[in-house]
Amino acid sequence: MNKIDVLIIGAGPTGLFCAHQLGIIGLSCEIVDNLDKAGGQCIELYPDKPIYDIPAVPECTGEELTNNLLKQIKPFNVKFHLNERVEELKKNQNRWHVKTSGRVEFDVAAIVIAGGVGSFEPRKFSVKECEKFEGNSLFYSIKDKSIFKDRNISIFGGGDSALDWAIELSNVSKVNLIHRRDGFSGAEASVQKVKELNDQGKLNLFIKYQMDSVVGDKKIESVKIKHDEGDIKEIKSDYVLGFFGLIMQLGPILDWGLNINKKTVEVNTENFETNVKGIFAIGDICSYPGKLKLILSGFHEGALAARGCFKYAKPDEKLRFEFTTTSKAAQERLGIKK
Amino acid sequence: MAKITYHTHDNKTQTIDVQNGLTVMEGAIQNDIPGIDADCGGGMACATCHVYVKEEWLDKLPAKEDGEEDMLDMAFEPKNNSRLSCQLIVSDELDGLEVNIPSKQG
Numbered sequence: 001m002n003k004i005d006v007l008i009i010g011a012g013p014t015g016l017f018c019a020h021q022l023g024i025i026g027l028s029c030e031i032v033d034n035l036d037k038a039g040g041q042c043i044e045l046y047p048d049k050p051i052y053d054i055p056a057v058p059e060c061t062g063e064e065l066t067n068n069l070l071k072q073i074k075p076f077n078v079k080f081h082l083n084e085r086v087e088e089l090k091k092n093q094n095r096w097h098v099k100t101s102g103r104v105e106f107d108v109a110a111i112v113i114a115g116g117v118g119s120f121e122p123r124k125f126s127v128k129e130c131e132k133f134e135g136n137s138l139f140y141s142i143k144d145k146s147i148f149k150d151r152n153i154s155i156f157g158g159g160d161s162a163l164d165w166a167i168e169l170s171n172v173s174k175v176n177l178i179h180r181r182d183g184f185s186g187a188e189a190s191v192q193k194v195k196e197l198n199d200q201g202k203l204n205l206f207i208k209y210q211m212d213s214v215v216g217d218k219k220i221e222s223v224k225i226k227h228d229e230g231d232i233k234e235i236k237s238d239y240v241l242g243f244f245g246l247i248m249q250l251g252p253i254l255d256w257g258l259n260i261n262k263k264t265v266e267v268n269t270e271n272f273e274t275n276v277k278g279i280f281a282i283g284d285i286c287s288y289p290g291k292l293k294l295i296l297s298g299f300h301e302g303a304l305a306a307r308g309c310f311k312y313a314k315p316d317e318k319l320r321f322e323f324t325t326t327s328k329a330a331q332e333r334l335g336i337k338k
Numbered sequence: 339m340a341k342i343t344y345h346t347h348d349n350k351t352q353t354i355d356v357q358n359g360l361t362v363m364e365g366a367i368q369n370d371i372p373g374i375d376a377d378c379g380g381g382m383a384c385a386t387c388h389v390y391v392k393e394e395w396l397d398k399l400p401a402k403e404d405g406e407e408d409m410l411d412m413a414f415e416p417k418n419n420s421r422l423s424c425q426l427i428v429s430d431e432l433d434g435l436e437v438n439i440p441s442k443q444g
Contacts (some may be wrong), residue, residue: 041378045378045383117378126414157411159411159412179411183404183408185411210416245411247384247386248384249444263375293379
């Protein structure tokens with residue numbers, strides 16, 4: 001059981017900066033995120049794309065922004081719980097008891113939901129029968145690549161994951177790469193490599209095809225793919241891999257009794273608390289009149305929510321407003337030596 | 339102003355007057371038309387505002403940018419007449435546009 005002041009759900013820029021604000025006012029926090037790294041949408045959707053509207057930062061990429069935020073919270077030694085999704089929430093007198101998908105447990109005074117538009121989960125095939133093969137012969141991510149050796153693998157998608165795995169697995173497996181159009185969103189060098197491998201017969205590329213159906217009983221035996229113009233091919237496949245990026249799902253948060261409107265959580269604008277006392281929501285996931293889905297708004301919301309948490313974490317103390325430029329306490333917390 | 343017709347997956351049809359300058363996505367969101375999620379808020383970063391454009395309109399719409407086609411790779415059941423509705427900016431020329439909303443966005 002991790003006993004801390006505040007649990008932050010979501011390691012995107014808003015959650016990271018909120019951790020900083022909590023640290024400055026002397027509250028402890030830990031962060032849960034179901035991705036395998038910090039950064040949220042910035043890292044998952046646009047790590048290399050420039051952002052131009054962070055105050056006083058004329059231009060930076062999503063990755064740079066994330067790295068700078070991580071650097072900024074380093075003095076507070078915030079513990080991250082990655083690849084974890086918050087599943088259960090129980091009120092325990094004045095505190096909250098939280099459990100994650102990986103059975104990590106927290107005992108906290110307050111919770112800050114900085115969950116963006118929900119947790120990222122792989123986008124799946126639209127063909128219904130795919131469900132029953134999921135995890136046995138159909139995957140959306142690869143944990144153990146050795147199972148593919150000397151097998152027939154059909155990979156769907158046109159982004160970097162699809163291309164990279166097609167190239168890598170073509171060394172040891174018989175790979176089919178199926179993509180819906182002749183353009184790819186993955187790196188140009190990988191596209192060239194795939195085309196080369198196709199010309200050399202080391203990989204089969206099927207362009208303008210999409211999945212039509214899967215054939216098999218307990219495990220997949222083949223997939224039928226359909227061309228834009230209607231032609232259907234059946235290709236032998238021991239394994240099917242789909243790489244269509246990630247989609248965001250609100251998940252268990254929906255069951256916490258929060259006021260939810262169009263996939264966002266309603267909050268007040270004084271301290272970004274939800275209708276449930278002790279649960280705050282900041283960043284893209286919160287809504288209030290005039291809400292702008294900008295990173296800078298998330299920073300503001302995080303600063304106020306952190307102060308809102310104070311009365312739950314330290315009910316007997318009074319929070320005094322201070323500037324980091326002059327506050328001794330804040331500077332000590334930041335580890336600044338003079 | 340343009341009249342945009344949204345056909346939802348449950349076979350309901352709504353025609354809305356959408357102001358010039360808004361997107362087809364915003365027209366749907368502001369009028370509570372179900373089936374368009376627009377998770378990223380119009381940033382061409384998610385593909386959850388995916389629609390099928392009525393065939394006769396395909397050539398009349400502004401061409402897709404590269405980023406749009408890349409995101410459509412991620413959409414649920416993309417077809418040749420797929421577009422991201424956040425990239426369709428309403429103008430008088432779009433008066434009468436009809437779009438079909440897919441059964442789901444992800």
